[in-house]
Amino acid sequence: MLAKAELSQDFTILGRQYKKLVAALLEVVNMPGIPMEVSPDDRGNFRGFDGNHFYVVERGSLSARYQGKLIYVLEEGELLLPDIAGTQEESAAVHFSSDAGARVTSYSALEFMRQVFDDPAATRLWTRLLITYSGLMLRITSGSVEDEAGATPGFxxxxxxxxxxxxxxxxxxxxxxxxxxxxxVVDDVPVGRIVEGEIFGAMAALTQADRSATVRAKTNCSVVKVPKEQFTELIKRNPATIHSLLIDMANSIVNLNEQLVGLRG
Known part of the structure; x- marks a missing residue:
């Protein structure tokens, strides 16, 4: 994903992660799509966010415009997500165009999400994808204003x-x-571990409590951090996030029980 505004290096890193998550999700869901050609045009001839389909860019690139202004460019392997506002009011829609033409694959949003909810692995990937996408969009937004108000997701x-x-x-x-x-670690006693793909730190953030444990990198770790207010909004809008959280919390409880058994032994 490319942005019109000058953004930090972590935007590039998040963009790479987003593309990898899209590829991994499509592999797990394994759902056939419908190919579509986007004719060369620089006026916004393709309205991608129709609310009924997801689209993946297979060839070329698409420029995203909002109210006539170029906001960002989607590259090969990246996913277009539905925009509810754009389905209700034409003036609020995000439009896409391609100067040289492009090919996208269309997926039924309803069927796609059914398969995501039916597979815990897909649910976890979907949640990670949404968090990464949120970070990208907020960086684009903050890069378009002189004074950034509030925190944005960091890498x-x-x-x-x-x-x-x-x-x-x-x-x-x-x-x-x-x-x-x-x-x-709790009170200097190791009680569990966190691995790739897990969401952590949510319980204290959602309950307004202080951190109940220390989390320390055991290997080199790359972490996406999302402000708790934005994560709360993500949960409200995407039930899959709750499912993924429950899975991670259950895994944490299992790990804690194993640690306790080991200490008693």
């Missing part, structure tokens, strides 16, 4: 031994482990 890298979350600190962010392994 951070931690070396082994570095603390990602510290016990007792205020919970302002929810995290997604993009790559790596981290250990969970």
């Amino acid at each position: 951070e890298v931690y070396e082994p031994g570095e603390v990602i979350i510290r016990q007792g600190d205020r919970a302002d962010y929810v995290f997604n482990m993009s790559a790596g392994i981290a250990e969970v």
